[in-house]
Amino acid sequence: MAKTSQSVIIVGAGIAGLSTSFHLADKGVGKILLLDKGRVGDGSSSRSGAINTMMMATEGASRARGITFDIFERFDKILENYDFHQVGCLNLLDSRQFERARRLHPMHRRAGARFLVLRRREIEERFPDLRIGEDEYGVLDLRGGYSEPDRYLPALSAKVREMGVELREGVTIEEFLIEGGRVTGVRTRESGTLRADSVVCTVNAWANSLMAQAGQPLPVRNFVHERWVTMPLEHPPRLPATNDDARGVYYRPTEDDRVLLGTGAHEAVQIERPGPDFRLTELVPDPRSLPFIQEAVRGRLPLIRGVDIDYHRVGLVSYALDFLPNIGPVDAVPGLYLAVTFNSGGFGYHPVAGFLLAEYMVDGQTSIDASEFSPDRFLDFDTAGYLATTVTHGQMIRDHEARTALPVRKRH
Ligand SMILES: Cc1cc2nc3c(=O)[nH]c(=O)nc-3n(C[C@H](O)[C@H](O)[C@H](O)COP(=O)(O)OP(=O)(O)OC[C@H]3O[C@@H](n4cnc5c(N)ncnc54)[C@H](O)[C@@H]3O)c2cc1C
Structure with missing residues (x-):
């Protein structure tokens, strides 16, 4: 591939920043x-x-997630010490949920998803550690699965370094440098001013601390989210990655024979506009989360009956008003690009987000219609007014469903 002389600064070395570096x-x-x-x-x-599935609420999002799977399948081959565990992603639904979900199946097939609708016996035969009710349905996304972040992050960092990306840790961006109406770099706390032709913002929950300073706040809210991991089990869990909507929880096996569990079913604590000095280590898990999960999987996952939880991890998930990511250029500030607000699905969105940004920046256009992710879709919206009000997560979901008649799929 011929080198281009463009220079790019990417702010935020999470999976979105790493993916953008890789694709550029x-x-x-x-x-x-x-x-x-x-x-x-x-x-x-x-x-x-x-955990990842490509069966999303819109066709654009489902197609985008299909590209994510292409990338994970490629990374499985080219990254050292990384495996994409393509064990399938199972969505468990009660009969009422299934009636709604199946209306999206023709769209999912158009978007290229390959999936099976399964009943109790078929699910328990494939995944003997699951117990399913007679009135429940499973939709198995055959390309779905999971990664282990602790192996993926070092593997992708090593790869981008090998490709020539300069990765600097301990550098806090205080603001975007805007000159002559366009972004020309960043002002940092530790390294002064750094200049580049373009700047990409991949700071997730910290987005508005930078975007508001640039006069471009986003209508987004951040919520605390935690997941739990059991002690090791005696045999590898015979489970797929599972979005168990029927019980309001998700779970998957881990590489070291444990079960990882989480929930988005309770009203999550909101953290308003974390500043640059905010660290996720300040967060604690919601005390309602673990008891809810344990009750929800009682009977569902007999293999973890009596097994203790070993550890947890807590972070922030960032939701835009319409529950879609913001990926693309910011028209009002030429040279500035975003890849943020991935909901609780950033592991599923970040590969395609980096892929699309590289297309925008190098080719000037994307190979799929990515307009539903454009940050400019909020141009006519009163973002300042929205951010000045208090809106809970539950209210966000109800407002969105009332506006669009589309169910919010808290999909990973
Ligand atoms: C408990 C939990 C479980 C989840 N489970 C799933 C799942 O199963 N499937 C799924 O698809 N998604 C899941 N998600 C969501 C997914 O993990 C996130 O959406 C994704 O990791 C976000 O990645 P990111 O790179 O955008 O942001 P982050 O990883 O948050 O990275 C942002 C980076 O920006 C840096 N930064 C911030 N401000 C500045 C600044 N001013 N200057 C310099 N650097 C800055 C931060 O230090 C940070 O490293 C989960 C999230 C949580 C918390």
């Missing part, structure tokens, strides 16, 4: 500087459950 370097961009105020993966990336 893959397209021949020679000068890429990836910066983080902490260490690589210090944000939510190292805390992720890292």
